[in-house]
Amino acid sequence: MGLKLMYITNNPQVAVIAQKYGVDRVWVDLETLGKEERQGHIDSVKSHHSIEDIEKIVPFLNKSEMLVRVNPLNAGSEKEINAVIAAGADLIMLPMWKSVEDVQKFLDIVNKRCKTVLLLETKEAVECLDAVLALGGIDEIHIGLNDLHLSYKLDFMFELLANGTVESICKRISKSQIPYGFGGIARLGCGELPAEKIIQEHYRLGSTRAILSRSFCNAQQYSTIEEIDDVFAQNMKMLRDYEMQLDKQSQEDFERNRQSVVKIVRRITEMKAGAK
Template sequence: MNKMRLMCITNNVELALVADEAGVDYIFIDLEIIGKVERQGHLDTVISKHSISDVSKVANVLTNSQLLVRVNPIHENSKKEIDNVIEFGASIVMLPYFRSAWEVEKFIEIVNGRAKVFLLLETKEAVESIDSILEYSSYIDAVHVGLNDLHLSYNMSFMFEPFVSGHLEFIVDKLNDKSIPFGIGGVAELGRGDIPSELVLNEHIKLGSSMAILSRSFTNESEYKNQKGFLEAYRSKVIAIKKHISSLGGEFCGESSILFKKLVNEKVG
């Protein structure tokens, strides 16, 4: 297993500092809003309310982590938006919810080598167009597979269903053919999640994934009496999951994978 790079979605400067010190690889500012409420508003998911001003605020405090900014899907003001996030300090720009090679080409053209290019692959149409999209592989630094929107795009009932449906294996094979690093969805703190995070991480090892977003269980401040307690707990949870990942040593466990599939299939019904 390649090094598992962890992402923290936050515009909170104090949390970004703690994540940076705890070894989180990417601090993730989320500017995507176009169409997102319509797609995910009925789900128990977090719709971020980050702003362009958050980019420079967070960029200015980081010393170890890279700043990743998810912009909106390609739209009439994409050039201005992407120019701004790069100017304000983004080292990685992520394109979400694309469906075609044209959108990827346009995104790469606007970024123009000024930042790393990450794609968030999360639509059925993008999967069906993956060969033409990957014609631009030399300009793509990484691909992250977004499970929330991907499972909705295929009318699936459970977020982890793409792990057992064959869709992820298809995507991963295509990315591996082009030697493009990739990540998949998010991971909860140890012992938590709709599927226990330990089992999810085992599937990452199986597929060769090298990135995961730290999910809501890491950043749900409402569970704590004050921000100090929250930040201390966050640091501990990140350190714990990093130690767990290191202890796995890239070794895939077949028994854990069988249990994972069983639990997913039970959720699917």
């Protein structure tokens, strides 16, 4: 099927490279409110993007879509969302929602002027998910494992994959026929939980969207745009070739992978607990 892939950048040159090699969404990240307080102790991406970045990148996009994550709902949300739409966003993502009322307010502000993506990343969102799905008007949902595992006071974000939480959420969303995805994937061969294992879980769970994590291509590590181009070319080919292999896998193969994921995550969490 091929996952729809998202990559965070506010650099027009990097955005063009991502598009060139088949990244489906270029992601400008405006979320700052509360993020440092929640994630300051973990090594997560904390962007400092602006609405001007959207305007700079949009003219270069002829295949990829522009995805923008706005701030959680606040007194300035309507102004921010209106500005993001005016700047050319194709999709707007709402983080840290916790109630049906939050989602309805977001949908009312957007008012079908572009596609809406809910970033499900709180236990409160999980609890009210069925009522949110009944609202209609939601184009996509992404399960954000970084904040969601913190919300459940877990030590490792992929515990949510191993303990059945992600599977339960996916099953609930799939009944509504809204496309969904979860988490991020590193380049093949990398990650505490190998990227290959996570990609197989996407396929098993019917997920069709994934974020390319910082380790897939950390543009800040390279001194030239040519190096970034080479990294994208290599890593995207490896990923898409691997996905083609998965089309031939059986449900038994995917189940064996799930069991392997559970074992690896258990080992990682035990190590983290021992290090405390």
